[in-house]
Amino acid sequence: MRANVNVVLVSLLIFLAISSCNGGQLSPVFYRKSCPQLGRIVRNITWSKVAANPAFAAKLLRLHYHDCFVQGCDASLLIDSTDGNTAEKDASPNLSIEGYEVIDEIKAKLEEECPDIVSCADIVALAARDAVSYQFGRSMWQVFGGRKDGRVSLATEAARDLPSGGANYTTLQDQFAGLGLNYIDLVALSGAHTIGVAHCVVFARRLNFTGKGDIDPSLDPAYAEFLKTHCPSRPNPATTVELDENSSLSFDSNYYVGLRQNKGLLGSDAALLTDRRAAWVARRFQNFHVFMARFGKSMMKMGDIGIKTGDDGEIRKNCRVIN
Numbered sequence: 001m002r003a004n005v006n007v008v009l010v011s012l013l014i015f016l017a018i019s020s021c022n023g024g025q026l027s028p029v030f031y032r033k034s035c036p037q038l039g040r041i042v043r044n045i046t047w048s049k050v051a052a053n054p055a056f057a058a059k060l061l062r063l064h065y066h067d068c069f070v071q072g073c074d075a076s077l078l079i080d081s082t083d084g085n086t087a088e089k090d091a092s093p094n095l096s097i098e099g100y101e102v103i104d105e106i107k108a109k110l111e112e113e114c115p116d117i118v119s120c121a122d123i124v125a126l127a128a129r130d131a132v133s134y135q136f137g138r139s140m141w142q143v144f145g146g147r148k149d150g151r152v153s154l155a156t157e158a159a160r161d162l163p164s165g166g167a168n169y170t171t172l173q174d175q176f177a178g179l180g181l182n183y184i185d186l187v188a189l190s191g192a193h194t195i196g197v198a199h200c201v202v203f204a205r206r207l208n209f210t211g212k213g214d215i216d217p218s219l220d221p222a223y224a225e226f227l228k229t230h231c232p233s234r235p236n237p238a239t240t241v242e243l244d245e246n247s248s249l250s251f252d253s254n255y256y257v258g259l260r261q262n263k264g265l266l267g268s269d270a271a272l273l274t275d276r277r278a279a280w281v282a283r284r285f286q287n288f289h290v291f292m293a294r295f296g297k298s299m300m301k302m303g304d305i306g307i308k309t310g311d312d313g314e315i316r317k318n319c320r321v322i323n
Contacts, residue, residue, distance in 0.1 A: 030145030035114035046130040058196030059099040064128035072306015074150030075120035091158035120319035121147035141296030148313025166267040188298040194255035197240035200231035220262040253288040
């Protein structure tokens with residue numbers, strides 16, 4: 001009898017340990033019975049988009065980030081503005097967000113196969129994972145399901161809560177800590193900048209640091225001159241530069257190599273080197289396997305921010321409109 005009790009206790013402890021990773025509210029098998037084709041549908045559509053245009057990997061990953069940092073991972077970023085409300089997607093930091101149409105296509109297909117079952121919030125999390133995973137031909141981290149969609153979307157909150165590309169380390173650490181993410185998560189999630197591009201206006205101050213045409217001293221001089229050739233004092237607003245020099249379409253650890261050479265494009269990238277612990281983690285993450293193992297864990301933690309379950313949210317029929 002005592003042996004059986006011990007087995008039960010051990011099983012319970014394991015269950016609690018797993019549940020603590022997501023507040024016990026999300027599940028890896030949430031849609032197993034209600035929409036078993038979910039994984040296949042999201043993967044097929046997402047992979048087809050990335051195959052046709054590799055830039056979609058960064059776009060869908062960024063969409064997930066910007067959604068989770070405001071109101072939590074509840075697809076509030078997808079809601080369209082109305083005459084009476086300016087929604088998150090129309091806040092200045094979100095005007096360059098793309099990929100909404102991919103989420104719309106996935107949602108439409110899922111409504112055909114299993115109507116009123118899958119939340120837009122879960123689709124966003126799955127699409128971000130699958131977009132990055134296409135390069136590797138397999139899922140690179142697990143996505144738990146069970147999120148509900150939020151009913152609030154305010155541009156003012158997005159402007160307030162999204163981390164700035166020019167933020168210093170203390171500000172970044174405080175923002176992440178407020179969401180339950182530690183300094184290792186901060187360095188790991190910053191690694192998303194190994195793919196994608198940034199508009200010149202986001203880092204323009206680093207090329208005119210004190211207003212006298214001087215560069216940010218934390219920026220490699222040769223790299224700064226390269227940036228100046230692409231981003232003159234009055235660049236075209238649409239002009240972009242690779243976040244990870246010569247590697248913006250490959251999800252790898254080259255971001256950390258460049259970072260330690262003072263080639264982090266954004267001020268928030270360079271800020272990671274101003275903290276001893278964060279700099280040590282960045283050095284470790286130059287090893288892709290070390291980085292990827294932690295990135296997946298940090299993505300799962302981020303995907304748990306502010307989730308809504310039960311009556312706290314809804315399952316939107318149209319991801320752009322509250323029911």
